[in-house]
Amino acid sequence: MEEMLQKKLESKVLDYESYFSEKALQMKASEIRELLKLVETSDVISMAGGLPNPATFPKEEIKQIAQEVIEEHADKALQYGTTKGFTPLRLKIAEWLRDRYGIPISKVDIMVVSGSQQALDLIGRTFINPGDLIVVEAPTYLAALNAFKYYEPNFIQIPLDDEGMRVDLLEEKLRKLKAENKKVKFVYTVPTFQNPAGVTMSEERRKYLVELASEYDFLVIEDDPYGELRYSGKPVPPIKKFDTEGRVFYFGTFSKILAPGFRLGWIAGEPHFIRKIEIAKQAVDLCTNPFGQVIAWKFLEKGLLEKHIPRIIKFYKPKRDAMLDALEDYMPEGVKWTKPEGGMFVWATVPESIDTKKMLEKAVAKGVAYVPGEAFFAYRDVKNTMRLNFTYVDEEKIKIGIQKLAETIKEELGM
Numbered sequence: 001m002e003e004m005l006q007k008k009l010e011s012k013v014l015d016y017e018s019y020f021s022e023k024a025l026q027m028k029a030s031e032i033r034e035l036l037k038l039v040e041t042s043d044v045i046s047m048a049g050g051l052p053n054p055a056t057f058p059k060e061e062i063k064q065i066a067q068e069v070i071e072e073h074a075d076k077a078l079q080y081g082t083t084k085g086f087t088p089l090r091l092k093i094a095e096w097l098r099d100r101y102g103i104p105i106s107k108v109d110i111m112v113v114s115g116s117q118q119a120l121d122l123i124g125r126t127f128i129n130p131g132d133l134i135v136v137e138a139p140t141y142l143a144a145l146n147a148f149k150y151y152e153p154n155f156i157q158i159p160l161d162d163e164g165m166r167v168d169l170l171e172e173k174l175r176k177l178k179a180e181n182k183k184v185k186f187v188y189t190v191p192t193f194q195n196p197a198g199v200t201m202s203e204e205r206r207k208y209l210v211e212l213a214s215e216y217d218f219l220v221i222e223d224d225p226y227g228e229l230r231y232s233g234k235p236v237p238p239i240k241k242f243d244t245e246g247r248v249f250y251f252g253t254f255s256k257i258l259a260p261g262f263r264l265g266w267i268a269g270e271p272h273f274i275r276k277i278e279i280a281k282q283a284v285d286l287c288t289n290p291f292g293q294v295i296a297w298k299f300l301e302k303g304l305l306e307k308h309i310p311r312i313i314k315f316y317k318p319k320r321d322a323m324l325d326a327l328e329d330y331m332p333e334g335v336k337w338t339k340p341e342g343g344m345f346v347w348a349t350v351p352e353s354i355d356t357k358k359m360l361e362k363a364v365a366k367g368v369a370y371v372p373g374e375a376f377f378a379y380r381d382v383k384n385t386m387r388l389n390f391t392y393v394d395e396e397k398i399k400i401g402i403q404k405l406a407e408t409i410k411e412e413l414g415m
């Protein structure tokens with residue numbers, strides 16, 4: 001009897017696809033990611049990663065704080081929290097934004113989220129109707145494209161140059177749309193040490209973007225995970241600082257300055273907007289992990305974040321320098337790259353005859369990996385770019401990796 005039942009169960013193969021929602025059917029794993037997964041386990045020098053280096057995690061401090069949290073704050077840290085976040089942490093974040101960036105916080109509410117990734121999804125839920133026009137940089141953060149796509153907007157791509165988003169081209173586009181009676185819902189930008197391009201939007205353009213937002217009535221999503229990781233040059237104030245009408249959402253995260261494992265980020269925005277986003281979040285996860293929030297609060301409260309950030313900078317700066325030096329030393333003519341003053345990435349552009357996605361396999365065979373740039377464009381219309389990460393591998397390997405990459409490119413060009 002039991003045997004028969006077992007047999008019956010074994011023979012049943014479900015038609016998995018038939019159960020998925022239409023939206024789920026459209027979600028596809030990226031083939032590049034699959035290839036790069038293999039790379040991570042081999043001895044290929046990978047500049048394809050996007051992870052902070054674990055050597056920068058303040059393990060000792062966190063160990064001590066975690067102990068204190070359990071001893072002194074267990075009832076709060078182990079309990080459900082409010083959707084908007086642990087209030088002492090929200091206050092600390094507000095002080096940070098005021099003291100370090102001059103963001104006037106009296107008109108701003110802070111909501112803690114489960115990483116900026118959740119903020120991207122919540123913005124989609126709260127603001128995007130199918131068909132809405134949203135502006136993204138070309139290239140832009142892949143995970144933002146994926147988060148927004150679910151809500152079926154129409155993307156408008158605006159190119160970048162060394163000073164960030166070409167706001168002049170944005171204005172041109174806005175003017176044309178206006179003539180057709182069309183409006184943009186929001187502009188999404190990673191203005192500082194952009195992922196993937198590494199470039200930073202100039203102060204002038206930031207101010208101009210806020211002016212355009214007012215004139216053409218749209219919102220601005222300012223995603224700023226890297227702003228604190230500056231290795232050279234002068235700091236540029238966040239776009240949010242110039243926002244007098246409550247149009248700008250500022251996203252921050254502990255992922256690149258503390259540890260991504262906490263999954264802790266925040267949105268600073270106009271209180272009316274935050275209230276609605278809060279309702280959206282309630283349905284997603286009730287609240288952000290309180291244990292992590294209390295730890296992060298203590299870390300800030302003890303003044304450890306100010307002390308920790310310079311240590312990360314000290315660790316990453318030589319890597320950035322090593323990559324820029326190696327590119328200068330080894331790359332053939334016709335290859336261009338950005339010169340980031342901070343963050344984690346360099347963006348390289350090779351001659352148009354090369355498709356970097358097709359070249360990846362050859363590069364991997366030579367012992368080096370990168371992320372082909374195509375996926376960072378909403379319309380996947382650019383084939384000759386790549387993202388190079390410099391925070392993960394050590395300086396010597398960066399040098400060898402770039403050398404191998406240069407060889408691959410030369411061969412591809414028949415040099």
Ligand SMILES: *Cc1c(COP(=O)(O)O)cnc(C)c1O
Pocket residue numbers: 114115116117118141190195223224225252253254255256260263264265
């Ligand atoms: C790393 C990164 C984030 C951080 O996301 P979390 O969900 O907070 O870990 C956000 N935006 C960009 C552009 C990033 O590169």
